[in-house]
Amino acid sequence: MQFQFDFISAKGRFVSKHLDRIVSFRFMAPANYWETDLKFPVLLMNDGQDFTAMKLEKTFSEAYTLNSIRPFVYIGLECNQNRMHEYGTASSADFKGRGGRALEYSRFVIEEFIPFLKKDFKVSSEGMDWVYCGMSLGGLSAFDIGFRHSDIFGKIGVFSGSFWWRKKAYAKKDVADRSRILLDVIKNAKKAPHLKFWLQTGTQDEKADRNNNGVIDSIDDTLDVIKELRAKGYSYPGDITYVEIKGGKHDLPTWGKVFPQFVLWAFGKA
Template structure:
């Protein structure tokens, strides 16, 4: 009887001194992982608990077998009930105190989790081969960590990112709206020419339009981040890719639909 495996998977946990808890993760690798003498690129993802609902059991094997892409290892980091505190921006919480442990989460990832993965698995030590992604608040977290730790990553993907995250409440008629924390993170950060960015929004992510310009906030916030990155020196299109899904919503079904396009961007050879 001939047996064919679509992928190799495991689920485990790692104790983090920075978070003071065990962090559960899922690793999924191509079928030839055990026989390979070449280390694999890595896709890290926040909110790894959404693995099934993102349909990754179907998307990842398809990506692994793609003739136009490089095989990679997927690692999903699961969030717990402290998600609203561990995700966010490491530089500061938002004006309501949310994200107070984002700095700890960043230290966990950079100082504990990445060294662990490099020591225990066949993964590349080349930063260009590491991609980090997330959805909503997890997307904001991934962007913040990559942008401020570019020596560890080559690309970042953000699905419907929570770029509204701000250090003070929105003020009506505040045209520049610089209270959105991520804008100053980009402005004050370093330019790293090797970094590549992928953003996705859906036209039905939300209905809110705080500045009444006819564009929903999710799209406004994302395009403003793109403009800030352009000011920094990143090209759009080029270094920056933006995907706007007509009818796309702020949910797992939408993100699952666009995920194959993202993996092709992240690991495609064409």
């Protein structure tokens, strides 16, 4: 009897000293992973527990059959009940104290988990081959870590990012609204010319419109991140890709549906 594998998929567990907990993760790779000498590009994702709900096994297995997409491995980091504390911005917690362990999470990813992957898995050592993505608060975390560690990553993908994350409560008529933490993260960093960004929102991400300009906050915040990136010297369109889904919601089905488009952007052959 012979078996033919279409892909490889497995679950792993990693003991993190920085987080003082066991981190579960999902690994998925093309069927020839064991036979080839290739060092694969990597898609690292926060909120890896949503792998099944977003139907990513189908997305990746189909992507592996396309000549237009470079073979890659997927690694999804699962969160636990401390998600609201571990995700965020490493520079500071938000004004309610959320994200207080974001620095520890960043150190886990950069100092523990990625070195482990590079040692024990067939993954590329080239930063240009690494893509970091996430959804909602996990997207904010992926952006913050990827942007601050541009020597390790080449691309960043964010789905409905929690770019509203702020150091003080929103004040009405605050037009500049510089209390949003990520804007200063971008402003105060040195530009990494190679970085590319994929940002997605849905027109039904939410109903809130704090500044009453007729644009929901999720889209407003993402457009302001794009504005800040452009001020740093990144081109739009070009370095920055923005995808706005008409009728798209702040949910797993919306993100899962647009994910094949993101994979093509991340690993499509030029």
